[in-house]
Amino acid sequence: MSTSHSIKAKAFLKDGKYAEWHDATFWGVRTKRDNMAFGLDEWEQLREKASAIKRHTISHLDEYLEQFAVNAEANGAIVHWAADAAEFNKIVYGILSGHNVRKVVKSKSMLTEECEMNPYLEKRGIEVVETDLGERIIQLKGQKPSHIVMPATHLSHDEVGELFEEKGISDEIGNHDPTYLTYRARLSLRNEFLTAEAGMTGGNFGIATTGDIVVCTNEGNADMSTACPKLHIAAVGLEKIIPDYDCLAVFQRLLARSGTGQPTTTYTSHFRKARCNDGEFHIVLVDNGRSSWIADPDHWEALKCIRCGECMNTCPVYRRSGGYSYSYFIPGPIGINLGMLRNPQEHSGNVSACTLCNSCQSVCPVKIDLGDQVYKWRQKLAEYGTASKSKKMMCDTMSRAFGSESRYNTATGAAHLLNNMPHGLVHCGLNPWAEGHEMMKFPKKPFHKVFEDLEKEDKE
Template sequence: MSRIDHAKAAGAFIRKTEHVAFHDKRLWDLREKRDAQAHGIPEWETLRELASGIKEHTLSHLSDYLEQFAAAAEANGVVVHWAATAEEHNALVHTIMSERGMTTLVKSKSMLTDECKMREYLEPRGITVMETDLGERIQQLDHQDPSHMVVPAVHKLRGDVAELFGRTIGTDPQNSDIHYLAESQRMNTRPYFVREKTAGMTGCNFAVAETGTVVVCTNEGNADLSANVPPLHIASIGIEKLIPKVSDLGVFIRMLSRSALGSPITQYTSHFRAPRPGTEMHFILVDHGRSERLAMEDFWYSLKCIRCGACMNTCPVYR
């Protein structure tokens, strides 16, 4: 990945005092909502310990669970691919699409594809990539990386978005009403789902070894459109996303949205298990340094992370 000049970026942001105040307030609000949800469940710490134990067990037997997941997925009619590096992942996506004449990719939020710089790889090769998550689309239009795991454009004010949309998709730059902005983005994005030669992509919050199922948690429904409208669905999956059984899933589902947004559950918890008749489903299992990290005594446990972003909301430096 390209090196980021954090000091320069931070300096530019801090000079915008109204942005700094909002950023701190918004993230602390998420932290307070998370704490309220945690305190509302007597078994919260038990859930955290159980989730940590499940992850530790899975990572300790990762090769076995990866084989189980791949076998179950293939038995369901899914085509499973393995990518050792970001470059291999991106090349696989390009090959799968180009062999089928696909020229547009509508995708839901995926930090793995951001990590792999997939968009930067595909677009020079003639594939249009449309981010369908609102925050990710804002960042795409502004040629910026996401600034947060869960809320990618949290550093922007509504006025910033109004100006950006006015400049890029032709909306009224003076209208900063959030409903107007969200609806404008929806109307701009929606035609891409039904274009000819379009493929869909999702990330993966959890991959269940027992069933070969990919579980995606969202609040906008765009992942379901990306997976179900186009005739080709590609899921990008970090190998650390594995959990052993469906019965383990409930532990993580109860924790994820509470930790991330302070809400009991996401609006959509979607299970993708097999392609619909007449369509294709492909899973790409990606290492990209994860095996190396797993072998590090002081760092392997970072692979337990479920990407809720609660640590960022707590961190006073980031806020």
């Protein structure tokens, strides 16, 4: 009855000490988030408002996209529309090669990850340098993000120290002090900022009334990426557009508090125009499935996501299985759902990674019904041909037993016989419950039999 997630999760948990650290680290972020959220009396109203704004915007997206594009172009930005990942990559490469760019510095963007832009550009001779520290670390290590906001948190500072030594970024061998390592990373990145011919950013928000792109970082690397090179390309998913600055104020109060437990990100950068007279500012609006997901009555609200990552931090399964146990590049509750929207055949193995505890939808700053959506995906696995045969058999058997009183009475009446069976036989590989549990002892009489005595007792 295993799934792709459960197999990887089991391997993850083999290193108990690491697993415990991983759980405690992300629970720590949840705790920081709680402290921030509980500091605002209007927190729940903000969540409600944010959800309402997103529902409104997504269901009127055509109007807001048009308004955004018109205003951005009026500001002098060059707006591109990409139907899918392939077109997005082609557009970006076209802009870069048209400017003879050999190196591009970029700030964090899950969209470029989604479109697998870096390998596409690198194959065509363009060096891509990630400038968010976490992203830079995993880029140097040849890994993918294990979390959408804290992509390298799965690594220890010793691992980062050794990596920096190997790549020649730090020169004091054995000095793995985080402050030192950050200092060395800064020196190394400074050189990249100064020698790159283009900068790329994502976009946390696009403001329809002004055509602005808003990028939230803690390291100021989006500003560095756009202040040094003359060419700026912003990659923005269609769902990132919001109506106006009043709406931004709502999200701005929720995003960092939810994501990292900070009152705000250290830098909130607003981009309206190219940086100087000879610069260029390109905005690539990317669909890549989003417009069709709006039509899905069960799952369209996944598009409300502002990528704070808090559903991962609160998810008891994510914390105990790590980002790499999920097949989609976005892990955790939102990743399960977005992966299924992307390709259900490929990502059905993640829907088991949920106890339906609903902590995710209780914590989500835009109130996405994340757990309810996982429940709904499970109902569709048979249709996708990815339902577990043994699980189906088990449910068929249960359904038959529960559907017939005589079968049910026989089964519950005889259950106590299991108590006397040899331990090894009951606790064998065929009984997955016995992997983590000792079997329960069944009473001689189930309640419906005991009840006959209770009734007699009552009459006496």
